[in-house]
Amino acid sequence: MTLGLVIGMTIGIVGGLWQRNLALGVMIGLGLGAVLGKVISKYHLRSSLRAALQGGSRPEFDGRRE
Secondary structure, three states: OHHHHHHHHHHHHHHHHHOOOHHHHHHHHHHHHHHHHHHHHHHHHHHHHHHHHHOOOOHHHHOOOO
16 A cells, blocks of 8 residues: 555656646545555455465565576
């Protein structure tokens, strides 16, 4: 969720500065960040569950390289 908020707020603030309305940019950033956060966390959870159900490990967490 945090990564989505950071990305969304960055896009929102840049868009707000471009439109010369920072308050609108912050509001858009919060909304976009919430949506991106949910999408990112859902994808991460899905890939974690898939790896657990297949009995495999995720190489980015146990230090292996492909």
